[in-house]
Amino acid sequence: DLFRASGPVGRAHIKYISPNESFELGWGPDVDLRVSRKVVRKATKQGLLSAWKGYEEKVQVLISNLGPRKKEVQVLERIPVSEHEKVKITVQASGNSEQKMPDENGFISWTSHINAHSRLRVEHQYALSHHKDVSGLT
Secondary structure (H helix, E strand, C coil): EEEEEEEEHHHHHHCCCCCCCCCCCCCCCCEEEEEEEEEEEECCCCCCCEEEEEEEEEEEEEEEEEECCEEEEEEEECCCCCCCEEEEEEHHHHHHHHHHHCCCCEEEEEEECCCEEEEEEEEEEEEEEEECCCCCCC
16 A cells, blocks of 8 residues: 555555565656657658658657655656668767667666756657668658
């Protein structure tokens, strides 16, 4: 059973945790936080005879702390990862908040504190290009 200062807030199940092992427990939504995610996709210009086409995508996550206390938040975003030689993903650190780069699975993570009545903005961008033989990506 999960309890906060206001009383019971829910119930969770924990399976097979070793003694002294760390684990995460979700407490549900935080009423003091608001999250907005905006995605802007722009087609990239290719040469007239190019066999490649694609797009650039810019993602902006805005988190507002409306509450009276400082909060710690973690933002986890995923950039596509190509397993095909005719699909290329390009990420430039300069377009990402704190110049973070994704791991081998495409995940980028930011952990920050948001002061009371403040906002946090996290951004990342990437370009996807694919050969004209590949369909379903744009």
